[in-house]
Amino acid sequence: MISVSNLKRDFGKQVVVDDLSFEVKPGDVVGFLGPNGAGKSTTMKMLTGFLTPSSGAIKIAGQDIKTHTKAIQQKIGYLPEGAPAYGDMTVYQFLKFITQVRKIPKARAQQRIAYVSEQVALNEVMDTSIDTLSKGFKRRVGLAQAIIHDPDILILDEPTDGLDPNQKHQVRKLIKNLSKDKIVIISTHILEEVTAVCNRAIIIAQGKLKFDGTPEELQKRSAYHNAVTIKLSYLSDISGLLEIDGVIDIKHNKETQRVTIFPEPGKTILSQVSAHVQEVKLPVDMIFPEQGRLDDVFREITQTSQGEVL
Ligand SMILES: Nc1ncnc2c1ncn2[C@@H]1O[C@H](COP(=O)(O)OP(=O)(O)OP(=O)(O)O)[C@@H](O)[C@H]1O
Secondary structure (H helix, E strand, C coil): EEEEEEEEEEEEEEEEEEEEEEECCCCCEEEEEEECCCCCCCCCHHHHCCCCCEEEEECCEEEEECCCHHHHHHEEECCCCCCCCCCEEHHHHHHHHHHCCCCCCHHHHHHHHHHHHHHCCHHCCCCCCCHHHHHHHHHHHHHHHHHHCCCCCEEECCCCCCCCCHHHHHHHHHHHCCCCCEEEEECCCCHHHHHHHHCEEEEECEEEEEECCCCCHHCCCCCCCCCCCEECCCCCCCCCHHCCCCCCCCCCCCCCCCCCCCCCCCCCCHHHHHHHHHHCCCEEEEEEECCCCHHHHHHHEEEECCEEEE
């Protein structure tokens, strides 16, 4: 269990993390979101004991990180932003070095190197020096070092940054497999990653907590949640859609001929819309329910009333 209370960090006059409090329990896979400069990396550095808070407390499994830094760091796997250090080492040398730093016994170290290089698909570059690897491979080396000691807690700063879609998929699968009974916190700018991998989302802006809940709760905040979109074959009279019981609004995109029909809060309208389409013989190519658009919700949560990004 991670318990963060009233966490604060300033750099000079700038307050970067501002009174953050939250708890994370085993089994939680937390998507840690926020605009650029929101304070995500700074928070992660404090959670891993690499940066001291200005005030507030972090407790991990009941121990205070200030007084038990080393013991806590043994339980954590951390993927920092950017590429791994020691770029002149080969991937194998680097992973071996990490097993020594992590004090993994020699026999087990070989097994772990083999296991993690398989898991993050590094076998073909084991003898290549890190500096000469592509961004995607460097990221995977970072992931390999983060999981090599089979930690209870994984803190991953933008784990899929720089990966191609296939590798992104692979890393998300890996995180899902690893996450059983562990705590995983990943920062990301990719909102779909949260619905694909996480069972919880925490959003911060300007260092302050703005949302803490499930990805479904986040989707429910979208005006598009439970809305229905239809695609017209050709321009038609759609005014009747507004008469359907439970419909509050419609939005027509004339370029794409897509019409989105919005329900009153808490209502579902898919069957009513389908029935109406059939009844008035609207020329519809496609009809689908909307889950909720996370981009819109994210913008709404992290913007001020003046529309300025926090
Ligand atoms: N060591 C430091 N000294 C001074 N300012 C810092 C330092 N580290 C971070 N900052 C500032 O703190 C703010 C938050 O940075 P942080 O890297 O935590 O944001 P982030 O949410 O991770 O952003 P991004 O999504 O762009 O990675 C930024 O304005 C940054 O310039």
